[in-house]
Amino acid sequence: MHVRYRRRPFAAVAGLALAAVLALAGCAAPAASADAHHAPFVALSNSFIGNSWRQSMVNQFERVAKQAQAQGVISGYKIANAPGDNSATNQIAQIKTLLLQKPDILLIDPASPTALTPVIQQACSIGVTVVVFDSASEAPCATVVTNSFPDWARISTEAVIKGMGGKGNLLISRGVVGSAPEAEFYAAQKKVLAKYPDVKVVGTVTGFCDSATAQKAVLGVLSSLPKVDGVAGCGDGYGIAQAFQTAGRRIPVLAFEPSGRALRFWKSHTVGSGSIAIMSDPGQVSAGFYTALDIRKGRKIASTVIFPSVEITEDQRDAWLPHVSQDAIASWQWTQELVDRQLTADAKHTTAPLPPVPGS
Numbered sequence: 636m637h638v639r640y641r642r643r644p645f646a647a648v649a650g651l652a653l654a655a656v657l658a659l660a661g662c663a664a665p666a667a668s669a670d671a672h673h674a675p676f677v678a679l680s681n682s683f684i685g686n687s688w689r690q691s692m693v694n695q696f697e698r699v700a701k702q703a704q705a706q707g708v709i710s711g712y713k714i715a716n717a718p719g720d721n722s723a724t725n726q727i728a729q730i731k732t733l734l735l736q737k738p739d740i741l742l743i744d745p746a747s748p749t750a751l752t753p754v755i756q757q758a759c760s761i762g763v764t765v766v767v768f769d770s771a772s773e774a775p776c777a778t779v780v781t782n783s784f785p786d787w788a789r790i791s792t793e794a795v796i797k798g799m800g801g802k803g804n805l806l807i808s809r810g811v812v813g814s815a816p817e818a819e820f821y822a823a824q825k826k827v828l829a830k831y832p833d834v835k836v837v838g839t840v841t842g843f844c845d846s847a848t849a850q851k852a853v854l855g856v857l858s859s860l861p862k863v864d865g866v867a868g869c870g871d872g873y874g875i876a877q878a879f880q881t882a883g884r885r886i887p888v889l890a891f892e893p894s895g896r897a898l899r900f901w902k903s904h905t906v907g908s909g910s911i912a913i914m915s916d917p918g919q920v921s922a923g924f925y926t927a928l929d930i931r932k933g934r935k936i937a938s939t940v941i942f943p944s945v946e947i948t949e950d951q952r953d954a955w956l957p958h959v960s961q962d963a964i965a966s967w968q969w970t971q972e973l974v975d976r977q978l979t980a981d982a983k984h985t986t987a988p989l990p991p992v993p994g995s
Contacts, residue, residue, distance in 0.1 A: 791868075870914045914944060
């Protein structure tokens, strides 16, 4: 699973205190006018490669970078995956090495929103356009491209409850309880629940937004619960479905993670109608790539830009399946046109249409 809550920028997308920290414009933008006429060299710094979300993210970057290089949009690209388990120290050293190769654009999936600030500022000071994605950043010169995690909570919980018919027994699977990001995710869920007085929360488990962990947690409480009509979680639906299956219970309405494995399980088993698959988008890296190109062309962009999570409804599931391998995570297939549309909508505080299902 991808979700590693210590990195999640809920406060940024909710417009709270972190938004003030990120209010300064990216300092790499002034270099754009001088360098706009040559094809930039792009580097990706990834703090961690040990799960399917990160691997899908790197694959998405390589897809768009290869295409852009073939079209002459960029001169080349470099992928650097830091060793170890999300170590900021290792990533700082990695970025310093990347800077020796004089990239024009640096995309960063960071180990920490704070620890990388000095090296990011160093990159900006030499004219590198820095875009951070999949996390917040306290570096005032970086542009942040991210998903809205409160929206993820709202959309997934709404889908589960609507699948329940707006009433019945709900089980909640929470993430890393006690962390600020999880608190905001849970707060968004509670706002949804407040609109449905006929929904009764019959239990709460801590699944850490991880299918294997959630499977054990749910299996441990099922025998003590009445009929469960739906489960609201955070990227752990596949494991929760297996827990109900093991207990010999009907699989209720769920919020799956959009992995190939979960989507195929969903298709081949009887699951509560109205289920959804939703998660942060590995394609954020592609959105960040095209956003950085716009910055270098002189486009004014907010310090934090929100892109949509991957959202797959039951009637869309089969169309997605050919495009998501067993161990991959579904990704939006961002293009420059789609990113420009999203940036325009974000600037106007409106909502752009979701990207099309791949292959449609």
